[in-house]
Amino acid sequence: MRNPQLNSHGELQHLLTIEGLPREILTAILDTAAPFTEVAEREVKKLPLLRGKSVFNLFFENSTRTRTTFEIAAKRLSADVINLNISTSSTAKGETLLDTVDNLCAMQADMFVVRHASSGAPFLMARHLAAMGLDHIHVINAGDGRHAHPTQGLLDMYTIRHYKKDFTRLAVAIVGDLLHSRVARSQIQALATLGVPEIRVIGPKTLMPTDIDRMGVRVFHDMRAGLRDVDVVMMLRLQNERMQGALLPSPQEFFKYYGLTAEKLACARPDAIVMHPGPMNRGVEIDSAVADGPNAVILPQVTFGIAVRMAVMSMLAGS
């Protein structure tokens, strides 16, 4: 079966997941993003690449931060952006996801940015568009259930390449709640595709998927051992709703074992970079001294995130 994200010319048609995307596509996205980081520093931060296009931010799950990054990216490309917070409207009226999509397509949508609590919702949309012959309409997954968050994975790769240049000599550790993290899945797939030889995951057994080793990673439950000599530390966000759950003793306990402190970070290479997808829970998964310290590249991640989203949007619109 053809990769549903690529068109018949092998170009990016949708961005649904990192999984299965060839290395050339990932690299092309990162290469396309590079000049967009310079646009953001100009006096007039506008490019006409998506002028007259209608981009719909379809957020079935509330996320002001992620929605904002896509809104900025689309506006800097001169698109018309329409924000739809769907939980409060059509779905409440009993309309199905695909009826909503059909309607917005009938309004001549050009691109959907979708956040949904159900894994696979963006795939369902892409498959439906293909079935309807609507090949000129593109879907970007902005996070679906526990499944994927590909633009986050891509901006993380952009950040690593920016600071470390060569993926093929790196040791990278991903730390925290691997079980519930769509971010971690996208990161692992991207790191593997780009040739990172050593990918480690660190976390308590209760927050580690049982089949994680199938993804080609080394599993650590001791954080100091896991961080030993790594070049990149990628912290995951601990969802508030997990903190009260049965899987964890308490935020304090979690911090003791898996919170990134300067002392634990000392196990990594001295020039290791520290990443976090945000928003941070300071004092839970990361200590402020590290979050604001010299190894952190958490804010550059945000900046690169806009450029990467502009790159994805412009590649989709051009395909």
Next chain:
Amino acid sequence: MRNPQLNSHGELQHLLTIEGLPREILTAILDTAAPFTEVAEREVKKLPLLRGKSVFNLFFENSTRTRTTFEIAAKRLSADVINLNISTSSTAKGETLLDTVDNLCAMQADMFVVRHASSGAPFLMARHLAAMGLDHIHVINAGDGRHAHPTQGLLDMYTIRHYKKDFTRLAVAIVGDLLHSRVARSQIQALATLGVPEIRVIGPKTLMPTDIDRMGVRVFHDMRAGLRDVDVVMMLRLQNERMQGALLPSPQEFFKYYGLTAEKLACARPDAIVMHPGPMNRGVEIDSAVADGPNAVILPQVTFGIAVRMAVMSMLAGS
């Protein structure tokens, strides 16, 4: 008394209701909309007709779908669009509707798109603007109480004309909850004005206004009889809140008698078109096989709706 929707030159000043609008105005709107359907298919879907104009979407009742159609229409005409969800703010602070209008006029609003739970609210606004001498500010009714939803009526007329060309030979049936439907009132008025000789309404007695026959329609309680040889079937949406009410036995029961199935549709002419204002309750007022079948023109209605709203906005701005 002069029609409050027309200025002294007989041009459209506000769009409040289909009622009382001369056939020439209705036809002019449909004619103006036609080229806008082509704009939507261009690479750059923008026209500068409302550049620098401030369009306020004043939604006192939440409706993401309707608000979105007006937002897209205004943005494709290059207007600045400001969305105001009023229920959560000024009204909560005790400000009256007309104080809100006065304030937005003082901010140099050019156009109001109003959705309100109270029948007549857009009329009240238009009358107030006239009293204040603010003739350059226009009101579009986007649905008021049980009263009217004129752009829906107009886009339905556009759809019928697109598929059937000549209004003067048609039999049209409107099916469902006539009692609570502002859409139905606008449809009946538009059909009558445009010369449709046979307008039928079909529904249970409990959902039929007692004075409906005064509108020049034929009333049917048996759906098969009512659909006999019609050219156009216009389904109405059954509001969720009605379904639990005393007026109806159950959604299943309603579907049995008044849901549009392929079997019931077979009573109509073979080339009959099936319309629905959306969002659909599949399995309540319409069967999926019909909604997605060859007679349905439900998605073209949405497409034409953008063009009709662009037409109304550009006519108002030009008057």
Next chain:
Amino acid sequence: MRNPQLNSHGELQHLLTIEGLPREILTAILDTAAPFTEVAEREVKKLPLLRGKSVFNLFFENSTRTRTTFEIAAKRLSADVINLNISTSSTAKGETLLDTVDNLCAMQADMFVVRHASSGAPFLMARHLAAMGLDHIHVINAGDGRHAHPTQGLLDMYTIRHYKKDFTRLAVAIVGDLLHSRVARSQIQALATLGVPEIRVIGPKTLMPTDIDRMGVRVFHDMRAGLRDVDVVMMLRLQNERMQGALLPSPQEFFKYYGLTAEKLACARPDAIVMHPGPMNRGVEIDSAVADGPNAVILPQVTFGIAVRMAVMSMLAGS
């Protein structure tokens, strides 16, 4: 210590409060606003002064009206405007104010318009930006706690200058809930800086700050005495939440003593202007006959408010 609102050249860097702003800056803002009132009357109400700039409306407290005025001002200057209603997102996720600011800066924000329930929040942001060396990013206080609402104070000054020309001969009365009003503090500071010789405050003892006389005003508890021969009457809004409080007997009682009626207004000079920041509680702090009467300049205040906000934004962007 240098005024945190001015840069090293003495130009406006942020607008946080009227307090401490030199008269030249206030006058420069009013002078800059004047031509913007004419822009609003043009056919195309757009200027390219902020083209490609990203303006973030950061509203930690809901205020559709104030947010709308800034949104319109920014859009008429061609900025990209992103509305963030923060209470429902990041803060709910446990992110701090400064983490939110850091993130938006990393997205290349150019300007923040901030409404916050805590006095000093915009100051905290400005100090943080200075500490991070982000001198090209500007903060506008759109109301912080009981502290300040400087653009309201400035638009009030614009209105007074428009109608009365010379500040140095005026008697001005501010009436109502002085205790909880950030508007009143900004008004008093602006009036004093611009040289108004007679500033009076009128209200019940329970709604008067104990140290109010230190601000150089004359305190009145009797409204008729306080209004005697004033040129300008500035009414304050009585917050709904105060009305049920222990500080007030009832809205009716308040209206009897401190509501502005035609009879009380007769104590002022015949050509006195009546102002109100809106939204009005008719029948509580002001009688409709006065609110809609010949002395009221309440709607012109709104119009001038857009021009003043455009002036502040363009001065900040140019500094």
